[in-house]
Amino acid sequence: MTTEIEVQEATLDKARISLIVAKENHAKATAEIEENANEYANEKYGKVKSVARESQMPSSQKWYNFWERASRIPKDEKYETCKGENMKYKTIVKRNKELVKSLAGETEGWSSVSNKGGIKIEVSGDRDVGAAKLYRATVKIPVSPRQLLVTQVRAPILGETDDSLVYMREHYNFVGGKTSLVHSVRKLAPIGSVSLRDYFDLTNWEEEEDGTIYYTSQSVKVDVGKLPGTVHGQNLLYGMIMKPAKVSSGGGFLSGSKEVDGTELTVFSQTNFNGWLPSAVVNWYAPSLLAAQIRSAENAAKAIIDDGSDSKMIRKYVDRELDDEEEQ
Numbered sequence: 001m002t003t004e005i006e007v008q009e010a011t012l013d014k015a016r017i018s019l020i021v022a023k024e025n026h027a028k029a030t031a032e033i034e035e036n037a038n039e040y041a042n043e044k045y046g047k048v049k050s051v052a053r054e055s056q057m058p059s060s061q062k063w064y065n066f067w068e069r070a071s072r073i074p075k076d077e078k079y080e081t082c083k084g085e086n087m088k089y090k091t092i093v094k095r096n097k098e099l100v101k102s103l104a105g106e107t108e109g110w111s112s113v114s115n116k117g118g119i120k121i122e123v124s125g126d127r128d129v130g131a132a133k134l135y136r137a138t139v140k141i142p143v144s145p146r147q148l149l150v151t152q153v154r155a156p157i158l159g160e161t162d163d164s165l166v167y168m169r170e171h172y173n174f175v176g177g178k179t180s181l182v183h184s185v186r187k188l189a190p191i192g193s194v195s196l197r198d199y200f201d202l203t204n205w206e207e208e209e210d211g212t213i214y215y216t217s218q219s220v221k222v223d224v225g226k227l228p229g230t231v232h233g234q235n236l237l238y239g240m241i242m243k244p245a246k247v248s249s250g251g252g253f254l255s256g257s258k259e260v261d262g263t264e265l266t267v268f269s270q271t272n273f274n275g276w277l278p279s280a281v282v283n284w285y286a287p288s289l290l291a292a293q294i295r296s297a298e299n300a301a302k303a304i305i306d307d308g309s310d311s312k313m314i315r316k317y318v319d320r321e322l323d324d325e326e327e328q
Contacts, residue, residue, distance in 0.1 A: 038170035040159030045166045048185055051227050052167050082219040082234040093179055093204035096216035100239035104266050110136060113287050119294055121287045129236055131279050134270040137290050142249040142262040143301040145213045145242035149205060150313045151300040152215050162296035166196055177320050179204045197233035197273055213242040231275040241266040267294060
């Protein structure tokens with residue numbers, strides 16, 4: 001005959017087992033979220049990472065209020081752009097694409113800044129916004145537009161090669177999968193005397209029938225709190241035109257160069273770094289940062305090509321298809 005004490009002990013054992021299973025399931029779920037999160041964090045900046053996560057995750061009060069608004073999109077929700085305009089997100093991304101297209105067709109009003117490593121950088125003579133100048137960079141690179149696009153929409157891929165990137169996380173991906181709200185933190189200099197800059201951007205990409213891809217980004221105002229040692233910056237405009245093209249790819253000493261399917265890339269960048277930075281420093285640094293970001297994207301694309309993951313990444317994050325294993 002089972003005693004009351006034995007019944008209680010059996011009940012406690014079941015409760016302990018249930019608790020252990022619950023903890024294991026929670027750990028697995030957390031690990032899965034971490035793995036699938038579109039996030040990159042430079043581990044040298046652990047404090048930035050922890051504060052960024054805390055201030056932006058849905059569980060925190062400040063971020064929760066914004067997250068609730070974002071979850072109702074697409075409806076009539078409007079964002080305040082860095083230029084002080086209240087607009088629907090579809091209007092913002094459409095206007096940015098049209099602006100980038102228009103700028104690409106301009107032949108006058110641009111002055112050469114540099115032409116190093118095959119990247120030609122020009123500055124517009126009449127589009128300054130305060131101290132922020134508008135730059136245009138053009139270059140041909142031996143990776144396809146879709147391979148290049150993956151580096152822009154996946155933070156873990158870009159972070160492996162972009163030395164200026166400290167933290168990047170996609171917080172909301174809109175219906176259709178081509179528009180996102182992204183928070184990023186970047187270094188302005190390799191030394192620690194200059195504060196980090198963080199940006200909260202509305203990003204979008206579109207692919208046209210001829211294979212040309214337009215990727216745009218513009219900062220919007222979101223209250224996510226202040227990160228330590230960081231100044232809020234504003235991307236007034238960042239745009240990439242990735243056009244399919246035959247590109248010369250350097251071979252070995254004996255084999256010489258050969259033509260491969262690549263990208264004719266045009267990039268526009270206009271950033272307000274805010275904080276206290278002399279104009280001379282900004283004017284010197286901005287073109288160098290733009291060139292470095294282009295090479296980082298190219299190197300990131302080459303890395304996924306070399307490890308054979310580019311097709312999978314394109315299928316999953318561009319075509320939005322599930323892997324065979326995930327479908328089963």
